[in-house]
Amino acid sequence: MSEDINITINDQPVSVPKGTLVVEAAKKIGIEIPVFCYHEKLGPFGCCRMCLVEVEKMPKLTTACTQTVMPDMVVKTESPKVIKAQQGVLEFTLLNHPLDCPVCDKGGECPLQNNTFKYGPGDTRMEFDRANRDKATPLSPVITIDRERCIACQRCTRYSDIIEQESALVMLNRGFNNEVGTFNNEPYDTKYSGNVIDICPVGALTNTQFRFKARTWDLDNSATLCAHCGCNCNMTLGSRTNKFMRIETRPNDLVDDGWVCDKARFGYDFIESDHRIVEATNLVDGEYKVAKTLEIARQTAESLKKIVDEYGPESIGFIGSPFGTNEELYLYHKLFRFTLGTNNLDHKIYIDTPGLPVDHYDFLNVETANLVLLIGSDPAEELPILDLRIKKAITRKGVKLAILNDQKTELDKIADLSLMYDVGSDEIALAALANSLALELDIEMVEGETSDESLTGIAERRMKEMAELVRTAMKVCVVYNPASLTGNSIFMLKHLLGVINKIPTMECGAIPAAPFTNSLGAMDMGILPDYYPGGISSSDSGKVDQVWGDGSSLQSKGLSALEMIDKAESGELKALLVYRNNPVIDFPDRKRVESALKKLSLLVVHDMMKTETSVLATTVLPSNGPGYDEGTTTNIGGRVQYRKRGLNTKNSPDWKIISKMINSLSEKPIEYLTSFSVTEELSQTVPGYSEISKKSIKKEGKTREKIESANGVVPEIGKVESSGQGLKLRIAEQLFAKDKILDASSPLAHHFLPSTLCLHKKDALKLDLSNGDQAILAANGVEVKAIVEVSNRCNPGAVIVPRVSDDQGLLRLSRSCSVNWVEVKKPKVE
Amino acid sequence: MFVFTSEDENKIEKIIKKYPVKQSALLPLLTLVQRREGYISPEAMQAIGKKLDLSPGYVQSVMSFYTMYHTEPTGKYIILFCHNISCQLNGADNLFAYTGQKLGVSGGGTTEDKKFTLHKEECLAACCGAPMMRINDIFHENLTKEKIDQILDSLP
Amino acid sequence: MLGSGALIVMDHTVNIVEAALRMSYFYMHESCGKCTPCREGTRWMYQILNDIQNGKGSSKQVEKLEDICDNMSFKCFCALGDAAVAPVASSIMHFRSDYDELIKNLESDEVSA
Numbered sequence A: 001m002s003e004d005i006n007i008t009i010n011d012q013p014v015s016v017p018k019g020t021l022v023v024e025a026a027k028k029i030g031i032e033i034p035v036f037c038y039h040e041k042l043g044p045f046g047c048c049r050m051c052l053v054e055v056e057k058m059p060k061l062t063t064a065c066t067q068t069v070m071p072d073m074v075v076k077t078e079s080p081k082v083i084k085a086q087q088g089v090l091e092f093t094l095l096n097h098p099l100d101c102p103v104c105d106k107g108g109e110c111p112l113q114n115n116t117f118k119y120g121p122g123d124t125r126m127e128f129d130r131a132n133r134d135k136a137t138p139l140s141p142v143i144t145i146d147r148e149r150c151i152a153c154q155r156c157t158r159y160s161d162i163i164e165q166e167s168a169l170v171m172l173n174r175g176f177n178n179e180v181g182t183f184n185n186e187p188y189d190t191k192y193s194g195n196v197i198d199i200c201p202v203g204a205l206t207n208t209q210f211r212f213k214a215r216t217w218d219l220d221n222s223a224t225l226c227a228h229c230g231c232n233c234n235m236t237l238g239s240r241t242n243k244f245m246r247i248e249t250r251p252n253d254l255v256d257d258g259w260v261c262d263k264a265r266f267g268y269d270f271i272e273s274d275h276r277i278v279e280a281t282n283l284v285d286g287e288y289k290v291a292k293t294l295e296i297a298r299q300t301a302e303s304l305k306k307i308v309d310e311y312g313p314e315s316i317g318f319i320g321s322p323f324g325t326n327e328e329l330y331l332y333h334k335l336f337r338f339t340l341g342t343n344n345l346d347h348k349i350y351i352d353t354p355g356l357p358v359d360h361y362d363f364l365n366v367e368t369a370n371l372v373l374l375i376g377s378d379p380a381e382e383l384p385i386l387d388l389r390i391k392k393a394i395t396r397k398g399v400k401l402a403i404l405n406d407q408k409t410e411l412d413k414i415a416d417l418s419l420m421y422d423v424g425s426d427e428i429a430l431a432a433l434a435n436s437l438a439l440e441l442d443i444e445m446v447e448g449e450t451s452d453e454s455l456t457g458i459a460e461r462r463m464k465e466m467a468e469l470v471r472t473a474m475k476v477c478v479v480y481n482p483a484s485l486t487g488n489s490i491f492m493l494k495h496l497l498g499v500i501n502k503i504p505t506m507e508c509g510a511i512p513a514a515p516f517t518n519s520l521g522a523m524d525m526g527i528l529p530d531y532y533p534g535g536i537s538s539s540d541s542g543k544v545d546q547v548w549g550d551g552s553s554l555q556s557k558g559l560s561a562l563e564m565i566d567k568a569e570s571g572e573l574k575a576l577l578v579y580r581n582n583p584v585i586d587f588p589d590r591k592r593v594e595s596a597l598k599k600l601s602l603l604v605v606h607d608m609m610k611t612e613t614s615v616l617a618t619t620v621l622p623s624n625g626p627g628y629d630e631g632t633t634t635n636i637g638g639r640v641q642y643r644k645r646g647l648n649t650k651n652s653p654d655w656k657i658i659s660k661m662i663n664s665l666s667e668k669p670i671e672y673l674t675s676f677s678v679t680e681e682l683s684q685t686v687p688g689y690s691e692i693s694k695k696s697i698k699k700e701g702k703t704r705e706k707i708e709s710a711n712g713v714v715p716e717i718g719k720v721e722s723s724g725q726g727l728k729l730r731i732a733e734q735l736f737a738k739d740k741i742l743d744a745s746s747p748l749a750h751h752f753l754p755s756t757l758c759l760h761k762k763d764a765l766k767l768d769l770s771n772g773d774q775a776i777l778a779a780n781g782v783e784v785k786a787i788v789e790v791s792n793r794c795n796p797g798a799v800i801v802p803r804v805s806d807d808q809g810l811l812r813l814s815r816s817c818s819v820n821w822v823e824v825k826k827p828k829v830e
Numbered sequence B: 001m002f003v004f005t006s007e008d009e010n011k012i013e014k015i016i017k018k019y020p021v022k023q024s025a026l027l028p029l030l031t032l033v034q035r036r037e038g039y040i041s042p043e044a045m046q047a048i049g050k051k052l053d054l055s056p057g058y059v060q061s062v063m064s065f066y067t068m069y070h071t072e073p074t075g076k077y078i079i080l081f082c083h084n085i086s087c088q089l090n091g092a093d094n095l096f097a098y099t100g101q102k103l104g105v106s107g108g109g110t111t112e113d114k115k116f117t118l119h120k121e122e123c124l125a126a127c128c129g130a131p132m133m134r135i136n137d138i139f140h141e142n143l144t145k146e147k148i149d150q151i152l153d154s155l156p
Numbered sequence C: 001m002l003g004s005g006a007l008i009v010m011d012h013t014v015n016i017v018e019a020a021l022r023m024s025y026f027y028m029h030e031s032c033g034k035c036t037p038c039r040e041g042t043r044w045m046y047q048i049l050n051d052i053q054n055g056k057g058s059s060k061q062v063e064k065l066e067d068i069c070d071n072m073s074f075k076c077f078c079a080l081g082d083a084a085v086a087p088v089a090s091s092i093m094h095f096r097s098d099y100d101e102l103i104k105n106l107e108s109d110e111v112s113a
């Protein structure tokens, strides 16, 4: 390890690792050296000159933000020379800075104000008019730039270069005329643009939504989490008189590395949306009647119980949500499994199982691995802050990147090797890689032909290259998106993980990167038909009884979410409770889902937004949702963190509603005082969560213990569906889509894409379609319009369609979670 | 639309090969376009960026740093008129004003017939021949009004 | 240090303030704008020299110029800032009378006006 170096700063000794910057060494012993341009995530730059210090034996003052410590260095930060220099630099910095403080949004949290106050000259000697520049012009629909206020520290431009790897925001022109801008004055609208607002040390870059809304010192700030994707970035929600004001970063290096994406910062309008469900209603004679929430909860529980009594526990089901908190989902698991006695619980339409045959890696492991192997995942579109972390690992930490996907993604640009398999051939592609590795290891291989290029579109030689990268990496972090895998491919993926783990001296871990906020928590809390919380198989009655008490295991095999729809259609399922999920839009084949749901005698929808499903409900319960709710979520790295309430509401919290349902059917009711009472209980019952407590997760969260995957046999390759007509459909998730969370009036509307279909040029040629043409996607008797993009984003034989809005109704085109076929055709000319 | 000619492509390939990293070829490529087109359009910046894996914003940031790259179409002859210390002491200010008047572009700019673009420039490292101006690639030194007349009038 | 290893010889007909003004314009133009003292300092010095040259200066401003020079010297990111200081500082040091003359003209003008 690197040795420590001893130096003294203002006569205080400090010992820091070699390579530490003087400014950081000073911080360590509580000595502040003022800075503007320096930012720990951006590294040294040395342009503002605010941090000048005196170092003995150096002829000139030096910048503490670029100077690394040297043995026995003697640093002075308060000598007369330094003070004169600081005053001089501040005078220069303020020379042409407008006197905007009273009306500036940065006021009260402005490093320029603070430094001036502490280190500045009392007065200005500037005798000329300050230079005028454009005031408050839009840099994008969500960021306002005031170029007069800019002190040219280049934090924002370096952010765009180093962190985003986009170089979208740049310094234009030169000298006194330099200005922060973009190519050809285009909007600066990357997915993570808003972070520049937080790092700008002055009020030059401001949040357009928040401008002039409140003074920063009047805000009530809540240390909470973003609830939009599986990263669970930390953020601060600022409010005033219980009105939402703004979102800011709340750096947690173990999760977000100090950033949030624009969906976090500008995607919280739904908090005040008119489409919120705020009261409980019952459908009585065709009309929704409002009643007390907890009363309706009690009635609902009793109705469910009645149906169980009459038709048996298999006649009811629960479709939960990967967006709920652990506490809410845990209580629902209790309600349905123990109070009502059914295993019919699920939260998703793809196949996934809890647990990993390798370590469960956290975000930091992305940086410390030697190779990141990305499978079926598109972090830029699905998990933006994971995307930034991978970029950091690859561009600044010397980590290699290998990508195996059925579509081209942004990260291909910086990948060492990127292979594209045919849509729907994921199982064989994964088997091919596993076999390529297993061959050398002399361990059992997947049976059948896997290496033939015609099966996957990947030449054997290329797959060997990938195997070689993996084999020689020593430490591999596999990031995969279970939601993008078709059919049973998840089992092949886990087999591959197991094989990698058998490579001698290999350290391997994985991040199951499902895009949704709490997919991992939903699995951990047992919202699965075949697994109890903590990955205990429902069929393992011994284990179930051991954890939950004798008689807790249920005889019946549970139904998956899609099976529940089937059974609803056939009339065998009588009642369904849908929690924060919208099967009508998010499940395949809308028509069938709708008619199935209509057949139910009881459809309870517990949600925070009105949806296409909630309008079919016989009972609607309000869910508070992010902003108003509180509880823990488990991010894709297995880190459990606390999502704090940001705004107050009179409505009952979800956990209270669910526990009301449980209690109204139990002889021994359990009263929880807060959401943490539920956390405490689940930490005692859910394997892996024993160390999770209010205290242990407080600072930076805590990873739950790894959940073992059931010891798998080598999977077989399923039958390949080749019978379809037309092209194979691949739906690509988009975090910035026009859905219930970001609606038409969202400040992020500029990110909404038109409905687009991406073709390989061979198929485009066959179909006689070219870039920009209107085309129709047809399947299931449904047609979806889209604009053609001939981009080779996938191999021939398939079409990639980004899911850009709920209105697009893309899932109407599919029938199942395996391969779906669509016809792509030209629109009829009228 | 801006496209590189096949001749450009050959040159570019050679230029890129000269450097250990592609990015270093940025200034030569900007110069190539500036010489051929007389200015560098946004489309050209995009094309250069594509060639070198640089964002168009980055290309523009570099380009806008240098005064000898132009963002607007220029005349057939670009006159860079030195007005730095040596030339100024030898009367450059008057001569610049004279040239501007003569061409009908006082203060600099491009003539209506698109023949000349006149610009002030900092020291062009020909102080011993001050006052001087540079027209395209040629230096003209020890200028007088008469000499300027003669030079400008002789240009086709 | 005027220029890059070159010598420029000026006779007594040249007003040194005008020369310093011209050179400070050059440095203002050449400043890349990266670091604060150079970006702001070169421009401020130019503005002040411009005042003095145009008969609007005061002796206080000459002292201020000297202090600006001190605040820039060896505090910039690169040597351009130091170079920019040189013509101004040395012209004041060696030809203060040229400055005073321009300032006195103004002061006597003001008296007679």
Ligand code: SF4
Residues within 6 Å of the ligand: A149, A150, A151, A152, A153, A154, A155, A156, A157, A180, A199, A200, A201, A202, A204, A205
């Ligand atoms: S806009 Fe802000 S962050 Fe960007 S250079 Fe100016 S002061 Fe720095």
Ligand code: SF4
Residues within 6 Å of the ligand: A226, A227, A228, A229, A230, A231, A232, A233, A256, A259, A260, A261, A262, A263, A264, A265, A383, A384, A385, A386, A735
């Ligand atoms: S990356 Fe995900 S969790 Fe992080 S801020 Fe964006 S949407 Fe929220």
Ligand code: FES
Residues within 6 Å of the ligand: A034, A035, A036, A037, A038, A045, A046, A047, A048, A049, A050, A051, A052, A063, A064, A065, A066
């Ligand atoms: S903080 Fe050190 S130069 Fe800006």
Ligand code: FES
Residues within 6 Å of the ligand: B082, B083, B084, B085, B086, B087, B088, B122, B123, B124, B125, B126, B127, B130, B131, B132
């Ligand atoms: S000053 Fe004109 S060439 Fe040097």
